[in-house]
Every structure is written in structure tokens, then in C-alpha cells.
Amino acid sequence: MNVFRFFRLHANSWSIMSIIFMLLILSPTLSIFVQIFEKPNENWTHIQEFLLKNYIQNTITIVFFTGLFSILVGVSLAWFVTAYTFPLRRFFKWGLILPLAIPPYIGAYTYHGIVNYTGVLQSTLRNEFNITANPAYFDIMNIPGAIFIFTIFLYPYVYIITRAYLEQQSASLIENARLLGSGPLELFFHVIMPISRTAIIGGASLVILEVLNDYGVVSYFGIQVFTTAIFQAWFGMSDVASAIKLAGMLMAIVFLILFLEKVLRGRKQYSYSNAKVRPLEPISLSREKTILLFVYVLFIFTIGFLIPFVQLFQWMMLTYEKVISPDFLQLIFNSVYVSLISSFLIMIIALVIGNFTRLADSPWSKAVSRITVLGYSIPGAVIAIGVLTFFLWLDRHLNMVYTALGIDAPIILSLSLVMLIFAYVSRFLAIGFNPVDAGFDKIGRSFTEASRLLGTSLMRTFFKVDLPMIRGAVFGGFTLVFIEVMKELPLTLLLQPFNFYTLSTKAFQYANDEAVHEAALASMLIILISGLSIFVFHAVLEKEKK
Amino acid sequence: MVMQLQNVTFSYRNAKEKTIQHMSMEMEKGEILTILGQSGSGKSTVLRLIAGLEVPEEGMMTINGSTMFDQETFVQPEKRGVGMVFQDYALFPHMTVAGNIKFGLKKMKRTERNDRLASVIELVGLKGFEKRYPHELSGGQQQRVALARAMAPNPSIILFDEPFSNLDADLQIKIRDELRTILKKAGITAIFVTHDQADARAIADRVILMEKGHIVKIGTPDLILC
Structure with a gap:
């Protein structure tokens, strides 16, 4: 085909903008790749010799056990809720997702506050029962403690996906197994687990990616893993080169996980089949078993949501008068401000790339959409390092421009909010992109084609036809991004400009300064907003189903 | 030709x-x-x-x-x-019958546009349905709207x-x-x-x-x- 014709056909504003956006989003990651192989310095030799083994060991231990326990808890709950009747089942169906509203770092300092020497647990034992227990029994600031925290606040990922799968796909399989005389245990391990394998792996890999992303829990508990090491290299030693090497290694682990997920899942994608599948009818168990089941479900709900929520509420009531101040309102304003700008930018970029990949519908436009969603798998600390080195490089090269403009400062961008927002956009683009992509997928292409055949340009078609038709998805995506940015911790800690705090970084700072009670109000706000996110997510999902 | x-x-x-x-x-x-x-x-x-x-x-x-x-x-x-009537009609669900038909007539003046709307609506026999939304019509009516929409810009x-x-x-x-x-x-x-x-x-x-x-x-x- 004629080359000129090819360019005239494909070089429209959508494809050009998409490629520019994609290059920008990729640049931080690329800048890590470029620098990862640079000659190591003294610090790195030290890290490699004495610390690296420890990082790897701790990371693997936490990832492995959190993955394992999340699967056990998540799948068992999903199965019980789908297959059996018990009191308050309808409430728990949703209630069991609520722990997800509590970011693990908030859960971590809340639980520490509950079980430490002055916390409610030990003081009650001392004052009411006159028991002074060995404080070591109550120490959760260690690896098992971290695994506990991650499991109870992240298992809902496994629970949600597995439950959705079991509800939609399994009725006839399970009923057949029952008719063939499988007992409940046999049924669970030989039918439920294997058939929901893809769903379980999908959920577990989300849990693992969250664990690898975490900085709050491990740093609060004083556990050495990759994210804490990145922070130390950067803030402690001002050694960006070593931070980059650590970030590169962490990224390699993430890619390994993503690869494993693909292999384990096999060729099956866990599909939410659209065909109307008969839902599984829950059956009732004997009285004793029902009670047992209810206690188990209630127990998980209590430790995953009720206890931390009530404790935070109590602390909030103790301290809110002291905490609420113009400074605190400024925090809320900061959080809302960066979240709004980021969500807005993300939705614009998501719409541009989504529309481009849909219209081009070629292998390389599919590659663009794959790359777009990759950012969400990469830990915040890694993105932060990449963005920082990228912006430092930009500043170096813009120096002449600054001088020409009469600005007497060597670095400008790297100290500004622009850098933070840029990082949010590359990390959370996937969250805005996925609903947009699904929305476009659902409406198909015939409306767009019809509009163009009525003499309407691509651009006008987008505003008059495409956008109004997917506005629900756009709104859903916007809300989800907004809330993710609100909750975000590691990336914000690394990139927030001097004297700029958000609700999450301030809450974390309070907690780190042994002022857990003062952290409660900010934490509560974050939890309420996250709770809203869960609600919106399911509202969107339910709507999509119809 | x-x-x-x-x-x-x-x-x-x-x-x-x-x-x-x-x-x-x-x-x-x-x-x-x-x-x-x-x-x-x-x-x-x-x-x-x-x-x-x-x-x-x-x-x-x-x-x-x-x-x-x-x-x-x-x-x-x-x-x-070139006009086209799609297999699934592809009527814009967020626009009324009139909105759908007038969609391809942006270049016309307002009065001209309304005249054209009236005449194609008349031709396909859907008078009185202008304010309806596509989902409020039967399959046959939807098809006639799709035809009217395709015909309108001549x-x-x-x-x-x-x-x-x-x-x-x-x-x-x-x-x-x-x-x-x-x-x-x-x-x-x-x-x-x-x-x-x-x-x-x-x-x-x-x-x-x-x-x-x-x-x-x-x-x-x-x-x-x-």
C-alpha cells in the first residue's frame, strides 16, 4: 500500500495523542531500565553483601503466606456465602468486602494501638482481671503480624472474584457433584478449588501486587523489604542509583508474578459469561454446622472491619477537637485537589487511548492498551523513583529555558506538584482505563460508524455519540481513580513537595510519631471514602451486568 | 452512473x-x-x-x-x-427519533432542517413519534427511523x-x-x-x-x- 495513504489514514489526532501519552507514561519505567545497569557504587556493594538476601527472604515469606492465607480465607468465605444459608447472609455477602475499605497501613497502626502495652486489650486485662501477660505475646510488629494484617485487609480481592465466579458458573457442576455423593470437604477441595482456579489466581495475584506495593505496613512494623529499602536508599543515604537498582529488582519480581499468573491461569480467562446461568441455590445445614459457619464468617468480619473501625471511631471521638484545625482542612483540600486533577487527567487520557485502540483495532493498538494498564502492577515506590529520575533529567535539560525566562533555580519541576500528579497518572491510569475500555467494548462500533456515515467527523462523533453513551463508565472510573489517589501512600510520601501533606501521608506521619489517636480522624475519612469506592464499583458492575 | x-x-x-x-x-x-x-x-x-x-x-x-x-x-x-441502515439499526439511544434523524443535517439551517425532518418522517409514516426514544419503539418502527435517518441528508x-x-x-x-x-x-x-x-x-x-x-x-x- 502507498505509504502516504497509510499515514493519512492512520495519523489522526487520536493516534498521535495516544502515542504521546503512552511515551510519557512509559518514560519513568524506561528511565529505570536505562539506569539499572549503571556501575554500582559503594552503597550498593554494601546492600548487596549484607542486606539484599534479607530483603528477598522477607519479601518472599510475606508474599507467600499472605497469598496462601488470603486464598484460604477468601475462597472459603466465597463458598460459604454462595452455597449455604446462615443468618445475615445477605448482609455478609457485601459486608465481607468492607475490610478492603481499610488501607493496610491504617489497619496496621490501629491493631498495634489495640494490642500494645497501653492499648485496650492489655489494659483491660490488667485493670479488670489483674492479669499482666508477657507483652511479647502481644507483639504484632513482626513478619507474622504483617502477614496477619495483609491477609485480613486484602483477602476480599480473592473473595470478590471467586464469589462472582461461583455464583455464575458453577450451579450445574456443583449440583452434579452433590448428586454423585460428594461430601462437603471433598466437594470443596476436589470441585470448588479446581474449577475456580483461574478466579482464585486472579484474586491472589491482586493481593500479592498490593503486598509488593505496600510501604506503610512494613515500615511501621520495621520489616526490611524492597520498598523500605528504596526509601532508605533515597531518604537515608540520598543514593538514587541504589534506589533505582532496588526498584528495578522489585519490578522484576512483579513481572515474574504477572508471568506466573499467566502461566497458572493457562489459556482460560476467568470470563463473566453473559449467558444467563442459573444461580446456585444455597442449601441449609444442620443447626450446629450453621452456627459454626456463622461464627467463622462473623469472626472474619469482626477482625477485618468491626474491631479496627470501632477502635478508630473511639480514638477519633477522643481527639477530633484537637485535630480539626485550619491545617487539617488544608490537608483535606490538598487531598481533594491532587485527586481531582489526577482523576480528571486520567479520564481524558483513558478516553483518548481507549478510543484510539478501539478504532484502530490492530495488534499494535492492542499493545498500547496493554502497556496502559501495566502501570497499576508496578509498585508506587518504583514509579516514584522512575518519575523522579525522569524529572531530574528534564530539569537538567530545561535549565537553559529556566535561565532564559529569568528564573534562578536549578530544579523546578522536580520540586513541584506536577511531578506527583504525573506519577499518580502513570500508576492509576489502568483504573480509569478499564471501565472506559469495557464501556467502549459494550457499545461496539456500529454507533460510531452510523454517525460517521451521517457526515460527522471522528472528533464530533466522539463528543456527540461515543462519550454520552459511555458516560456511566467514565463517571465510575473517575470516582475509582479519585479514591485510589486519596488512599495512596508510598508514592505520595516519596514525591510530595516540601511541606505538602495529604490525608494519608499525615495520618501515617501521626502514627509514626506515636500519635496513633490523632491519626484516627484522617484515617476515618479515608475509610469512608474508600467505602464509597466499593459501593460505586459494585453499582457500576451491577449496571454493566444488565 | x-x-x-x-x-x-x-x-x-x-x-x-x-x-x-x-x-x-x-x-x-x-x-x-x-x-x-x-x-x-x-x-x-x-x-x-x-x-x-x-x-x-x-x-x-x-x-x-x-x-x-x-x-x-x-x-x-x-x-x-453514503447512507447506511445497519443490521441492528444503531439508533443513538440517548437521542429522540427527531434527534436521530436530524443528526446528519447539521449543515442545514434550522428551518430547513425541521422541514426535512417533517418530510422524511411523513415518508416513513412515523408522524407523532418524534419525541420518542428508540427503546420506546417496536422493531419495525426502529427500522423505519433508521431508514429516515439514512435518507435525511440525501x-x-x-x-x-x-x-x-x-x-x-x-x-x-x-x-x-x-x-x-x-x-x-x-x-x-x-x-x-x-x-x-x-x-x-x-x-x-x-x-x-x-x-x-x-x-x-x-x-x-x-x-x-x-
């Missing part, structure tokens, strides 16, 4: 065989043509090529004498003056992609005859794609029989469908 295709070849990406192979045809003004073929014969692809929704590998096409595509040119669908040709496949059998026959009357009355050049011989016989002035991307036969319905 309203439209001419010459030696057009096309294949979908990843497809081993050519979907359309060296196809040539032409059409006179006011003619109703039916492309008849099994699924996979490439008949719908011909419509998409004429509309500008797919890019051919070889060949050229003119409409009213101006080139729509050849090796150097490719005119985008919105500039071709395109050189209107393309129909399996227009009767979503209708009940008895409705199908009624609408088929109605459609022919409307098209003839308005003097519209039209191409229908169908797999149903009865459709072809009832509506077409001329029939093209397609198999595996080739034209097998061209002629009047009586000649082809014996």
Missing part, C-alpha cells in the same frame, strides 16, 4: 484468504440492487468498503464521478455521501445490511414491500445485502450473486433466481 467499483480486492487482517477478490460493478441512479450470498461470501464487506469503513488493498471506486478510493486517495466515510446511495433479519417473518414481508415503495417514491439508489432469496426477489431491480469473494452472477431477479 452513480457508483462504480473496479477490480477491488480486500482481506481482513489475519485472514488467509481474500474476502473480496477483484470485484467490479456499477450502478445506475434510482436502481435497487441486492447482493445475495451465504454468510462468509463477503457480501457485507462490500457494503463496508463502499461506505469507507474498511480500507481496500487494491482497486478503485467512484461516486458521481469523483474518486472515493484508489492507490493514492481514500475519502473518509463522513465525506462520501445521500447518493443507501446501503442496507441484512435489514430484515431482526424482524418477525410476517412483519418482514410487509416492511419489505413498504420499503421498496418508499425508495422508489424518493428515487433513491440502494444496495441491499441479504442471504434470503425471497427478499432479493421482492425488492431488487438487479441481483448480484456472491460466493467466496467473487461475483458469480449478475442480472434481473427472474434471470438469477430461477
